[in-house]
Amino acid sequence: MATKRDYYEVLEVTKTATFEEIKKAYRKKAIQYHPDKNPGDEEAEDKFKEAAEAYEILSDEQKRAKYDRYGHSAPGGFGSSHSGGFSMDDIFSQFGDIFGGHFGGGFGGFGGQRGPRANRGSDLRVKVKLTLKDIAAGVEKKIKVNKFVACTYCKGTGADGGTAYETCSTCKGSGVVTRVMNTILGQMQTQSTCPTCNGEGKTITKKCSHCAGEGIVKEEEVISINIPAGVAEGMQLSMSGKGNAARHGGVNGDLLILVEEEQHPELFRDDNDVVYNLLLSFSTAALGGNVVVPTIDGKVKVTIEPGTQPGKVLRLKNKGLPSINRYGTGDLLINISVYIPETLSDSEKSTLTGLENSPNFQPSKSVKDKIFRHFRKMFD
Structure with missing residues (x-):
């Protein structure tokens, strides 16, 4: 497996770059390496995906702070969608909006193949207190969280019985509306999220009475968290898919676990050493x-x-x-x-x-x- 390049190097920005500078740098790279500008060029496609991965981390305040501290080897990963490898549909569905609606569909309609937008649930954040003994050996903790889960009555769709919906008449189920523009680069196809269905590709004809058409309800859930040995105060671990469920189906958010150390009555920690007076x-x-x-x-x-x-x-x-x-x-x-x-x-x-x-x-x-x-x- 090839070694990943530094994300700041990928976007050619400094570690003190602002969000707007990072956004501008990513837009420049995405245009430069867009597959429709570089047909058949696998290296350009890899760089296109690499830039999207870098932008996903550096544009998120918490993920960026974690990356700055631990680099690519951050414990628990980043709870991000790129962990399994970005697809082109992932990139356009997640980051197409930064082009202001004038580039979301790509050149020659490359992005037009993407399907309806998948909603994503919000992340949950919890704190877990650990003793030195917990940290030394690793430990499993069970915690109760009050979170959004998919409504069982409508199977998370928000539609009565899980079937009271129809294909959106505006976008014909694609989740996007498309326009063609003439530019100095030739014809460009632009896409934006369908205003009728908000990119979902379908509209509800009768709302579920149990969740008021949201597709999610609040419930208490007990979650088992496996804490690896050697964690430290302030580290953040993540559990993919254990956060809030998404409205009308889609991808669950992540559970983010912040580590807190309990003070030992006689010992104190100095990095991986323990000191006793x-x-x-x-x-x-x-x-x-x-x-x-x-x-x-x-x-x-x-x-x-x-x-x-x-x-x-x-x-x-x-x-x-x-x-x-x-x-x-x-x-x-x-x-x-x-x-x-x-x-x-x-x-x-x-x-x-x-x-x-x-x-x-x-x-x-x-x-x-x-x-x-x-x-x-x-x-x-």
């Missing part, structure tokens, strides 16, 4: 010992070496979170802090005073240099 007593840091620390999956025992200094970081390999692209697993980073008592008894003060003059209780030059380098890295 371990507070040691002065004696444990000096003498060493075994301590228990939390991980995503439970508790583990960690050995503290004698003379462990504050600021030291212990690393437990592969105890973090997996990469969503399956490029490995992060680590658990244990940041060492040492607790210094705020109050001491007289005997404790006496003991420490006695140790103050011991050479072992005075930092050596190498220790001072090590601490200096540690802090310099923090501020570089």
Whole structure:
């Protein structure tokens, strides 16, 4: 499979381009590579489809933001129609309107073969809260959504009994009205959406009483969502066809799932690593010992070496979170802090005073240099 080109490169626009600039760039490309201007040229047809795919993503604010962050490998895809490959009918039915009604049918009537317009249901957006344990292993979540579904009484048509409709007399069922114009390029056939049937190719003679002729009704539905391991706060996943049903039949919208992370009581996330701040007593840091620390999956025992200094970081390999692209697993980073008592008894003060003059209780030059380098890295 060929590597996809950058969408901004395809349309020859910058990443800061406005919607109008993107729209103008797509129109230019579509005219340049239109199949009727390039008959039999498969490369031109591929570029025509490539431009439509780029426009579909970059003209949608949410899809564009997702593409800017993750590129073509965005988790869950873009919930777009191009995922299965654009057809010419897809392009003309979805984007023909950007030509202002003067190019929708193409040259020589290429677009005239497209059928009635298929309605599309709106997308649904939900938020899903996940724990670190959910994110580490992946999880299935069941959620209730109140959404539009196809009316069972009219089979989503909006017509009484699903049969009380007839072919549109204006467009003869094509969903479009056609005109022929003479231009400097020769005869051009222009198409626009039929005003009588709104592009559906049929008109209802008797409305369904259950849905008032809309073809859709509101219902509650339980949807199972499979969340892959390694997702992060702010990621958006999509489930194709799980959004609202379309009026009078057509294509369902998508369900868009926004990921939210629940704060762990002891751990916090740093990309795919997980960080824990371990507070040691002065004696444990000096003498060493075994301590228990939390991980995503439970508790583990960690050995503290004698003379462990504050600021030291212990690393437990592969105890973090997996990469969503399956490029490995992060680590658990244990940041060492040492607790210094705020109050001491007289005997404790006496003991420490006695140790103050011991050479072992005075930092050596190498220790001072090590601490200096540690802090310099923090501020570089």
